[in-house]
Amino acid sequence: MAKRGRARKEAKRGLPHFYGRHAVEAALDNEDREVKKLFLTREAAATLDIPEGMQVQYCEVTDLARHVPKDAPHQGMVAEVMPLDDLYLADVMDAGPQGTLLFLDQVTDPHNVGAIFRSAAAFDAVAVVTQDRHAPPESGVVAKAASGALELVPWIRVVNLSRALIEAAEAGYWRIGLAGESEMLLSDALTPGRNALVLGAEGEGLRHNVGEHCDQLARLPISDRMESLNVSNAAAIALYATAMRG
Structure with missing residues (x-):
């Protein structure tokens, strides 16, 4: 690369x-x-x-x-x-016909980011993409929570997440933003080809401009008894659903 x-x-x-x-x-x-x-x-x-x-x-x-x-x-x-060398998003996107990218919109908690990397490795995600200024740096906390996955899944840091989503679309990725208010379930939004999952920070959710750069908004089928899930749990479920798509 x-x-x-x-x-x-x-x-x-x-x-x-x-x-x-x-x-x-x-x-x-x-x-x-x-x-x-x-x-x-x-x-x-x-x-x-x-x-x-x-x-x-x-x-x-x-x-x-x-x-x-x-x-x-x-x-x-x-x-x-030493921190790993930076990669361009273009370096990782040509990862086969069914690759899955994971975009994190201002998810800043290092424990959550590390746990997301662990799930990304478990379900063979192509890469995790974050903003450079709104994500934690490589650290012992992230690495510990990732349980080794920080060395397995490329971490792509970009200046502008919306621009990176445009780049993903040009490479053939169907961009799905997770939003609890959506009527469509994630399982119905997924394509059999390349998918890009976009998750926002807990509480804040996806920023409007980032959501505008998604092809579809979708939600996880959680019970009405719970308003939302921890972002790392949501990422694990979404990655599992992507891995199990037909």
């Missing part, structure tokens, strides 16, 4: 620190990810396949806590990593 160069280089707050076995092992297995340094307890190191030449600092559990959010379940391993 063509790349634009290093995306978010060393930020003022330092490089991302991924923690937990799944996130760390996935980062080490990803040939496109540069792991700068490992912080490990000796117990965890004994269970990890450490690449030759990798810089390792052995730590006590209490020392590792300095590299992760408070009470984060690091499982004795932390990896200091």
Whole structure:
């Protein structure tokens, strides 16, 4: 895939620190990810396949806590990593006749974004597309929630989500925005070919201009007893429905 160069280089707050076995092992297995340094307890190191030449600092559990959010379940391993290189949307869209793109409209919670990546990997989504300024950066929180999927599903960051949706339409994707007020069910809106699912932030939903760039608005068939679902749950259900389409 063509790349634009290093995306978010060393930020003022330092490089991302991924923690937990799944996130760390996935980062080490990803040939496109540069792991700068490992912080490990000796117990965890004994269970990890450490690449030759990798810089390792052995730590006590209490020392590792300095590299992760408070009470984060690091499982004795932390990896200091470089952010992945940026990709253009055009780099990933030619992914076969039934590819599924997932667009997130100002979904900012890192736990939700990480969980969405996990579902995107589980259901073979082509990529997750977010706005550059209205989405969390690569971080240990996102990587932990993604459980390794951050290394498997391309993360496309764009300046303008509506323009990216136009680009997706030109590549043959049918754009479906999830909106609870729609009369049409998602299962009826899906096409047998390429679909682009568009989800908005909890509470706010899709912004008007983003909805205007969808070919169809649709809803999930949830009970009237609940007004809405967590966006990561909605994404998982929508991706499942897309995977099961005829």
